[in-house]
Amino acid sequence: MPSTSQCRVCGDQVTEFFDFGRQPLSDAFHTPGFDFEKEFFFRLAVGLCQGCTMVQLMEEVPRDNMFHEEYPYHSSGSAYMREHFEGLAKRLLATELTADDPFVVELGCNDGVMLKVMAESGVRHLGVEPSGGVADVAAAKGVRVRKSFFEESTAKEIAAEDGRADVIYAANTLCHIPYMESVLSGVRALLKPTGVFVFEDPYLGDIVERTSFDQIYDEHFFFFTARSVREMAARNGLELVDVERLPVHGGEVRYTLAPAGERTPSQAVADLLRDEAESGLAEPATLQEFGRKVTVIRDDLTGLLRRLKDEGKKVVAYGATAKSATVTNLCGITPDLVSFVCDTTPAKQGRVTPGTHIPVVTPDTFAADYPDYALLFAWNHADEIMAKEQAFRDAGGKWILYVPDVRIV
Numbered sequence: 001m002p003s004t005s006q007c008r009v010c011g012d013q014v015t016e017f018f019d020f021g022r023q024p025l026s027d028a029f030h031t032p033g034f035d036f037e038k039e040f041f042f043r044l045a046v047g048l049c050q051g052c053t054m055v056q057l058m059e060e061v062p063r064d065n066m067f068h069e070e071y072p073y074h075s076s077g078s079a080y081m082r083e084h085f086e087g088l089a090k091r092l093l094a095t096e097l098t099a100d101d102p103f104v105v106e107l108g109c110n111d112g113v114m115l116k117v118m119a120e121s122g123v124r125h126l127g128v129e130p131s132g133g134v135a136d137v138a139a140a141k142g143v144r145v146r147k148s149f150f151e152e153s154t155a156k157e158i159a160a161e162d163g164r165a166d167v168i169y170a171a172n173t174l175c176h177i178p179y180m181e182s183v184l185s186g187v188r189a190l191l192k193p194t195g196v197f198v199f200e201d202p203y204l205g206d207i208v209e210r211t212s213f214d215q216i217y218d219e220h221f222f223f224f225t226a227r228s229v230r231e232m233a234a235r236n237g238l239e240l241v242d243v244e245r246l247p248v249h250g251g252e253v254r255y256t257l258a259p260a261g262e263r264t265p266s267q268a269v270a271d272l273l274r275d276e277a278e279s280g281l282a283e284p285a286t287l288q289e290f291g292r293k294v295t296v297i298r299d300d301l302t303g304l305l306r307r308l309k310d311e312g313k314k315v316v317a318y319g320a321t322a323k324s325a326t327v328t329n330l331c332g333i334t335p336d337l338v339s340f341v342c343d344t345t346p347a348k349q350g351r352v353t354p355g356t357h358i359p360v361v362t363p364d365t366f367a368a369d370y371p372d373y374a375l376l377f378a379w380n381h382a383d384e385i386m387a388k389e390q391a392f393r394d395a396g397g398k399w400i401l402y403v404p405d406v407r408i409v
Ligand code: DWN
Pocket: 073, 077, 078, 079, 172, 219, 220, 318, 319, 320, 321, 322, 323, 324, 342, 343, 344, 345, 348, 378, 380, 381, 384, 385, 388
């Protein structure tokens, strides 16, 4: 009998389709002196709801274990992502924020990469960000931040203090929140009837198409589709009125919800719903096949790394991503196979990767003595990183990729 759990959206039965086994917190980069007997692990497994088709984790990790003062991820670490968010901010300013004294709220504003533009434009805004360290970085940029988790009570307090919002925005945050009913009740309470809730998250369609299984880790609880989002919205008095596919983070969708009946859904919604139905995206057979491909990638990658080790090659990794915790822990990639991971984030450097304890070093260490191979954990930033590290290639170095399959380039 496959393992089951209860859907966090509709309450129906969720049936497991893949088990990644024992996994650590993906963003818990401990110092080498940490007592690793105390390292947190949980069972990472993913399932499909037979009712609303929402794909979700089988087990929930307590939110305070993940999002706290020392949460290390800084959104501004990629130039490409900075441009992405600045572009979105300008678009919102030109479309949804044109009324008198508009008000925009961002959930999970992180280091203020998007709201900085609102602050500079003099637009009334508020970031809701539970991770204190990154919230402080946003505040230092002139962004108004409230250090808390967004949920129904927070939303009501904000509405009482600041009035209702024209736009509520969330990037790579909504999929992090299992208590969805509370969040969407909050959105309803905080949004003007004419307002919109815009959010963008990794798209299940891209994850399945590219077998980008490393999008599945503790922080990513939900894996949305147009179909599951439409149903989730409808259960909470909201309506899916637009979708837009995005190239970032390996493929995302930006969803726009409005209070039910307030806006006419775009043709793009109907088109994506049709594509999903035709491809059988959220069907058990499709997801089982995805799981099979994950095991192929796992075996190919471990096989390749062992062979390179036997040949005496120097192999390191690039980008200490949260995603890569799933890869290293599923494949058993420890320092004997990959000697270090380089990363620009100061809060990760001098520490070790979750569960597998590979040292995290600066990109200078990488450049000081180029390895033969670099395993690209930040594959979603491949263009940006390969361009900046052209000298590695020039020195004869090769990149190893594992999405959509294991290859050397
Ligand atoms: O959803 C989430 C996304 C938005 O960010 C969070 N749950 C956690 C985090 O996931 P991630 O760590 O997998 O995201 P990235 O953006 O793939 O992380 C890139 C990593 O690589 C960062 O640690 C920064 C680093 N990096 C680098 O060293 N040199 C990135 C670039 C672009 C570089 O040039």
